[in-house]
Amino acid sequence: MKNFLLKLLLTLLCAFFLAGSTLAGEVNLSIAASLREVIDDLSATFSKQNPGVNFLKNYGASGTLAKQIENGAPGDIFISANLEWMDYLKSKNMMDADRIRTFAYNTLVFAGSTAKQVATMQDLIKLEKIAIGSPKSVPAGEYAMEAIKKAGIERQLEKKLVMAKDVRECLMYAERGEVDGGFVYRTDALQARQAKILFTVPQDLYPRVTYPMGLTLAGAKNKEAEAFYKYLQSADAAAVLEKYGFGLK
Amino acid sequence: MFSLALTDYDAISLSAKVAVTATLASLPVGFAVAYVVTYLKFRGKVLLEVVINLPLTLPPVVVGYFLLVLLGKKGWLGPLLESVGIRLIFTWKAAVVASAVVGFPLLVRSIRIGMESIEAQLIQASRTLGAPWYDTLFTVILPLSIRGIVAGSSLMFARSLGEFGATIIVAGNIPGVTQTIPLAIYEYVSSPTSETMAVSLCVVSVILSLVVLFLHEVIGRKLVRRA
Amino acid sequence: MEIRVAAEKRFGSFTLAADFRVTGERIGIFGVSGSGKSTLINLLAGLYEPDRGEIFLNGECLFSSANKINIPTERRRIAIVFQQPSLFPHLSVKSNLLYGFKRCEPEQRAIDFATLAAVLKLENFLPRGVNNLSGGEKQRVALGRAVLANPRLLVMDEPLSALDDTLKFQIIPYLKSVSEQFRIPYLFISHSLVEMRLMADEVLVVADGKIVEQTTAEELALARMGQSRIGYINLLRLSSPRRLDGLFAYRWSGGELLISAGDDQPEALFELSSKDIILFKRHPEAISARNLLRGTVVRTFVSGNSIGVELACGGQRLVAEVADQAVKELDIVAGSELFLAIKASAFRRLG
Numbered sequence: 001m002k003n004f005l006l007k008l009l010l011t012l013l014c015a016f017f018l019a020g021s022t023l024a025g026e027v028n029l030s031i032a033a034s035l036r037e038v039i040d041d042l043s044a045t046f047s048k049q050n051p052g053v054n055f056l057k058n059y060g061a062s063g064t065l066a067k068q069i070e071n072g073a074p075g076d077i078f079i080s081a082n083l084e085w086m087d088y089l090k091s092k093n094m095m096d097a098d099r100i101r102t103f104a105y106n107t108l109v110f111a112g113s114t115a116k117q118v119a120t121m122q123d124l125i126k127l128e129k130i131a132i133g134s135p136k137s138v139p140a141g142e143y144a145m146e147a148i149k150k151a152g153i154e155r156q157l158e159k160k161l162v163m164a165k166d167v168r169e170c171l172m173y174a175e176r177g178e179v180d181g182g183f184v185y186r187t188d189a190l191q192a193r194q195a196k197i198l199f200t201v202p203q204d205l206y207p208r209v210t211y212p213m214g215l216t217l218a219g220a221k222n223k224e225a226e227a228f229y230k231y232l233q234s235a236d237a238a239a240v241l242e243k244y245g246f247g248l249k
Numbered sequence: 250m251f252s253l254a255l256t257d258y259d260a261i262s263l264s265a266k267v268a269v270t271a272t273l274a275s276l277p278v279g280f281a282v283a284y285v286v287t288y289l290k291f292r293g294k295v296l297l298e299v300v301i302n303l304p305l306t307l308p309p310v311v312v313g314y315f316l317l318v319l320l321g322k323k324g325w326l327g328p329l330l331e332s333v334g335i336r337l338i339f340t341w342k343a344a345v346v347a348s349a350v351v352g353f354p355l356l357v358r359s360i361r362i363g364m365e366s367i368e369a370q371l372i373q374a375s376r377t378l379g380a381p382w383y384d385t386l387f388t389v390i391l392p393l394s395i396r397g398i399v400a401g402s403s404l405m406f407a408r409s410l411g412e413f414g415a416t417i418i419v420a421g422n423i424p425g426v427t428q429t430i431p432l433a434i435y436e437y438v439s440s441p442t443s444e445t446m447a448v449s450l451c452v453v454s455v456i457l458s459l460v461v462l463f464l465h466e467v468i469g470r471k472l473v474r475r476a
Numbered sequence: 477m478e479i480r481v482a483a484e485k486r487f488g489s490f491t492l493a494a495d496f497r498v499t500g501e502r503i504g505i506f507g508v509s510g511s512g513k514s515t516l517i518n519l520l521a522g523l524y525e526p527d528r529g530e531i532f533l534n535g536e537c538l539f540s541s542a543n544k545i546n547i548p549t550e551r552r553r554i555a556i557v558f559q560q561p562s563l564f565p566h567l568s569v570k571s572n573l574l575y576g577f578k579r580c581e582p583e584q585r586a587i588d589f590a591t592l593a594a595v596l597k598l599e600n601f602l603p604r605g606v607n608n609l610s611g612g613e614k615q616r617v618a619l620g621r622a623v624l625a626n627p628r629l630l631v632m633d634e635p636l637s638a639l640d641d642t643l644k645f646q647i648i649p650y651l652k653s654v655s656e657q658f659r660i661p662y663l664f665i666s667h668s669l670v671e672m673r674l675m676a677d678e679v680l681v682v683a684d685g686k687i688v689e690q691t692t693a694e695e696l697a698l699a700r701m702g703q704s705r706i707g708y709i710n711l712l713r714l715s716s717p718r719r720l721d722g723l724f725a726y727r728w729s730g731g732e733l734l735i736s737a738g739d740d741q742p743e744a745l746f747e748l749s750s751k752d753i754i755l756f757k758r759h760p761e762a763i764s765a766r767n768l769l770r771g772t773v774v775r776t777f778v779s780g781n782s783i784g785v786e787l788a789c790g791g792q793r794l795v796a797e798v799a800d801q802a803v804k805e806l807d808i809v810a811g812s813e814l815f816l817a818i819k820a821s822a823f824r825r826l827g
Contacts, residue, residue, distance in 0.1 A: 061439065063439065063440045063441060063442075064439045064440070067439070067440065067441040070441060088441060129339055134436050134439070134440075136436055136440035136443050137436070137441075159425045161424065162339055162421040163421070163422035163423065163424065163428070164422075165422075165439065173421070177322045178322055178338045178339050178421075179339065370562040371564060373521075373523050373549075373558075373562075374558065374564075375564075376523065376548075376550050377521055377552075377554060377556045377622075377627075378555060378622070378625050379550050379551075379553070379576055379579035380575075381548070381550045384550075384579070388575075389564060392566045393566060
């Protein structure tokens with residue numbers, strides 16, 4: 001009996017510790033939160049066409065993801081919501097620099113469920129609480145912050161900004177109604193059920209939302225990751241992106 | 250290098266403000282509950298004790314979620330609170346509520362231990378000398394359970410300084426309004442480039458805790474000497 | 477004062493079923509540990525609630541399960557001096573003393589604070605804290621605190637058990653003078669017959685949760701003489717000692733008693749066991765006992781396995797304990813003239 005228990009314990013420990021290591025056929029994705037639905041869709045299609053490929057998906061704020069990869073978290077493909085975090089990992093020599101491409105584009109909107117009249121950036125001053133991704137790690141928040149600064153309403157909005165950990169949490173705050181509205185991407189707002197787009201943030205207030213994608217050094221050695229990476233650049237993928245509302249040019 | 254941004258000072262003063270408010274607001278309630286649990290016998294008392302201790306064993310985020318379900322705009326009490334003009338979610342008051350709820354079991358437990366150490370015969374003597382229960386409560390039980398009250402208060406204060414899970418859900422991360430020290434550190438640590446800023450705040454956090462613990466010991470000793 | 481109780485209270489395996497009526501100003505409750513004495517006074521004071529029954533004090537109903545009356549403790553005005561003084565540790569002596577006083581209606585504050593402090597010799601202790609007082613000092617404060625609340629009944633629950641012998645009998649005069657001076661009836665609980673005889677007139681005997689006897693303290697002591705290891709304790713208050721041949725000679729009923737355990741104090745209380753008195757039909761010659769007295773038998777009575785002989789010795793009363801056979805041999809009857817021999821070392825000093 002003792003012998004059996006000991007073997008069982010060892011097996012469990014092995015399984016526990018080895019579970020972290022990548023097995024063949026596994027692709028680790030670190031994806032900006034706003035790409036959740038579109039990547040779920042694309043990876044499902046790819047899996048059907050290529051049985052035996054298993055995707056481990058990590059969605060979050062691009063800054064947080066970059067930090068995780070830098071600290072050794074498994075990641076084969078990284079898609080960021082801004083250029084900054086891709087450049088960051090490039091500077092840390094974690095990416096296959098020559099293979100970096102642009103995946104998609106997006107636009108920033110202000111969405112919410114408030115009854116108040118909100119049609120421009122200036123109207124935001126009337127609101128009590130505004131959700132925004134934390135500019136330190138969420139690109140959507142950084143873009144929004146730039147727009148706020150350029151629109152000259154930074155001081156008036158002080159103490160009204162509720163920091164979200166990624167753009168999806170931002171959307172959730174807007175949906176729940178605890179804030180008057182939040183800065184999210186157009187594609188996120190299209191997913192919303194109760195929050196509606198109140199206005200589109202003028203493009204001259206912030207840089208173009210660009211999603212760079214790249215293979216990490218580990219990912220470059222992963223056959224399946226490479227295959228998926230190519231798939232993401234195909235015409236089929238482009239059609240899906242358009243379906244979800246992302247820009248391609 | 251040790252440097253603090255302006256928002257960091259906000260976080261520090263906010264943490265202190267929330268902790269003090271939560272502790273002071275909880276004291277009368279905690280004292281009353283400890284009295285009920287220590288001295289009264291009634292059916293369902295065990296249930297009350299379990300409910301009081303629940304926040305101690307639940308993950309703070311669960312506590313936060315329950316508070317949201319209870320107090321949110323679409324929550325059970327939401328409409329009622331709105332009608333009286335009370336908005337709690339995403340305000341510093343919500344941070345106070347989160348800290349108070351999470352620290353409440355610690356407070357009650359300490360006060361209870363203080364009360365249980367009071368000789369039962371002292372309370373009986375007080376009664377026979379003509380004091381009704383509320384008179385005995387303030388002239389005998391309160392002064393003799395001061396040690397428990399102080400211990401409970403400092404535990405609650407310290408817990409409040411470190412409260413994160415419930416706070417972030419129900420009060421959100423609003424710099425200058427609800428961003429307490431733990432929330433500020435979390436934000437720094439989520440970002441690769443701001444990590445070093447976290448260190449300064451962590452140091453402040455440690456210093457604050459040391460000060461609270463030190464004061465707790467000193468006051469505790471003073472009260473022992475007087476007894 | 478009149479107390480009437482017909483009540484029952486159950487604690488797990490122990491049940492108190494009390495049914496009695498007693499009148500007087502100095503009542504005693506006598507019984508061994510666990511007999512139910514403390515439960516009884518807790519019911520009287522309202523600290524516990526009887527399962528059923530009724531309790532009356534001076535005709536007023538304090539509790540009645542039938543009529544759903546239960547006057548809360550704080551309104552019964554029954555003050556208790558406990559075995560452990562239970563002084564409030566966070567208050568000074570003065571604040572302790574005044575605790576009940578402050579909670580009386582002004583018309584009820586019949587007792588003068590200064591007088592009481594003087595009677596209990598606490599004037600110099602007033603500003604002090606209570607935690608460093610001696611056992612006897614604490615009990616005096618507890619007594620003062622109870623009395624100042626001007627209760628209609630003062631209950632003393634074995635107030636002397638926690639004190640040593642010399643202290644005990646120093647406190648008893650305080651207990652008595654306080655109740656006499658301020659005219660407060662009291663209930664005195666004890667397992668000591670000697671204390672009972674000094675403090676109470678009528679005694680309720682409690683055993684196994686029931687009142688088994690209601691008698692005077694004196695009669696109780698006489699009845700218990702035969703089965704007691706120490707017999708019946710004759711209590712002698714003696715005065716004016718002088719030293720004589722290494723002993724102390726106290727004045728007593730026209731003559732003197734020689735006592736080895738005496739001292740130079742002008743007055744003292746002594747114990748003399750009934751078992752230490754030897755009776756002679758004829759004047760004995762050359763005996764070692766230093767005390768030889770003459771007495772007339774008042775009566776004899778049966779007590780357990782012994783016979784008690786009550787004698788009148790020059791106006792004083794002594795009780796001796798002898799075997800049944802001895803009574804027959806010496807032909808002891810009421811009126812018999814006997815000699816009593818008592819050793820000087822047989823007397824024990826009480827206080």
